[in-house]
Amino acid sequence: MIVLTTPTGQIGRQTLDRLLAAEAPVRVVVREASRLPDAVRDRVEVVEGSHGDPDVVDKAFAGADSLFWLVPPDPRAHSLDAAYTGFSRPASVALRTQGVKRVVAVSALGRGTPMADRAGHVTASLAMDDLLAGTGVSYRALTMPSFMENLLRQTELIKKQGMFTSPISGNRKVPSCAIGDIAAVAADLLLDGTWSGVEEVPVLGPEDLSFDDMAQIMSEVLRRPVRFQQVPGADFKDRMMRLGTSEAMAQGLLDMALAKDAGLDNAVTRTAGASTPTSFRQWCEDVLKPAVLA
Template identity: 65%
Template structure:
């Protein structure tokens, strides 16, 4: 039995699709935890067991993890949380209790690069604390440690389309890894379907290349056939924009602290290895994902 949390989210949805594709001929049963099952595609609802509710609810996770061998764990975003720790560590406590109580053998979790880097990195630091909490249960654990997502660029489609510009509080010439969510999902699904591993480790997912935001602007310009430029914004302005849009002060500060750490090279701390290099290039992602959205 594989249990998948956040099955309608950006990553969880793709994990679920890959897992269901692999178990098409039977053999592995799949269960999902969903607040709103109507958001699952009909073809998916027909093939999975659904536990309705939040995976932060003790009763929900206790029921969902009964008989489970492997769990995909993703703490969902909560932009109005009073503390960053609430989103990652406190949200995960009921699940950690259920891992032990229900005898779950393996957990694959979504986390971030940054282990061993000194200083507060906001959301990243909270993600790593969540990893420690899960590992402390004794369950087999693989934390997927991730840089920024290529797919985050979709949040700025309006500015890219109407103004030919995107914004970040990071130096434009800093080269760093990025990864596509579809590659994250592929790595996660592979681990969920592999019943041979045990113990605890981190699995970096670094994409195939290090690019700066200026590199990305050039690639987007070439793919879209129109000029796109990068605009640096001070981290204070970035934080203030988030609060104006409704994010809590604590979460906005957590985002700002994370981006400051990235600007100082957080995502470059992990050495690139063949095992950590996933296939989707930024140019390919722009051709297949960004361009159709911009031109729609």
């Protein structure tokens, strides 16, 4: 039995689709079962509730062999520790008591770098990995750079003003990955019952690009000018807080961006195994272009 969290989120949904296509037995943890499509609900076991709840994870993990773990976003959390290790602590107890063998978790690049202890959400993700791996399970942390899909948050800005922004400088070449590729790597690991031990699995996409490079590619795909604008960190944090993000979580986002701008995501050597197939250009054709033109 494979337990999957966040089945209605972008990564969770696509991972679930792949598991069902392989006819694997799946149990999902979802806050509201009604959010699952009927065709999915008929093919999975459903445990309703939050996977941060001790009673829910006890029930969900019973008799399970493998777990897909993803902490849901909590922009209003009072601290990064509460959002990551605090949320995951009930699961760390249930992993021990219920005897789950393997965990595949969504995490981040950065372990071992000079920036890792001051990288906001990344630092919190790595602490979560330590908590869960410390239970004795076999553990695979999918370590990712920024997702291409993060740009969809700026769809209206791209559509109306022909620009997108970040605190990261426009000439810093970094990896980025598509959510569909993350789901493919996660599903392959969840379907494989032979691995053991604790390892990181980088998911780097096929190339390193700067935001200036991305702007050029977006311009070509959308057939309209798109430019990148670096914004001051203080302005970025203020905007996040105006949108409802807590001060702690907004600072975490800024610290993560500053660490990435200092080379956090460039520390892992790219290999064939870490290079996933979806290029930024293909992602723009398949995902960004329909969103902008809608």
